[in-house]
Amino acid sequence: MLPSEPHWVTSFRHALARMETFMAGASLLLLLALVFGQVLARNFFGSGIPNADILSRYMVLYVAFFGAALAVERHKHIRIDVVAACMDPDRMKKLRAPLYIFSALVCGIMTWAAIRFWYDDWQYAGEHERWSSVLALITPFGFALLSLHFLLGGLFRQSPENVNDS
Numbered sequence: 001m002l003p004s005e006p007h008w009v010t011s012f013r014h015a016l017a018r019m020e021t022f023m024a025g026a027s028l029l030l031l032l033a034l035v036f037g038q039v040l041a042r043n044f045f046g047s048g049i050p051n052a053d054i055l056s057r058y059m060v061l062y063v064a065f066f067g068a069a070l071a072v073e074r075h076k077h078i079r080i081d082v083v084a085a086c087m088d089p090d091r092m093k094k095l096r097a098p099l100y101i102f103s104a105l106v107c108g109i110m111t112w113a114a115i116r117f118w119y120d121d122w123q124y125a126g127e128h129e130r131w132s133s134v135l136a137l138i139t140p141f142g143f144a145l146l147s148l149h150f151l152l153g154g155l156f157r158q159s160p161e162n163v164n165d166s
Contacts, residue, residue, distance in 0.1 A: 005156040013152060017073050020145070024066035031059035051132075058135040065142025072149040100154030107147035114140035 005013075038052045071077040087095075118140055122133045 003156060005152075009152060009156055013073065016145075016148075017070060020066045020069050020073075024063055024070065027059050027062035027066065031056055031063060034059065054132055055135070058132070058138065061138050061142070065138055065145065068142070069145045069149055072146060072153065075153075097154045100150045104147045104150035104154060107143050107150060111140050111143040111147055114143050 034049070034052050034056050038049050038056070041048050068077065118133070118136055121136060122130070125133045
């Protein structure tokens, strides 16, 4: 049986969820404004917004990573558990913690790989391309965030008001 979630963990998770909600929403709004502005500029003025395509690609990653973290926090993430359809729900509840710990480990490995990839990108980027390398930090940060959510979900039994469906 998992220990109950301490109050400071609950507060931390709520604050993290608020930040992720804000960042996902702000990224989505920026993405929509940028793409809409790019379409208007191309169709009506025959030009475009400089670097809008690159920026919009990164905004998609921001929306995806922050949205994925929120999905994990609310236990609404995509699960590849074909076996779960055939298993007893009580047994699945017992397996939830080990599966979350395993998912945290996988996301941790992905974080490490993303940091190494980002560092290589940073080293070899030209001075005029460094701004996009800074935006690319979302990849290691996003995987670290997912790892944190899975780890907290695997270590603690959430209080009933935090769990939508386990």
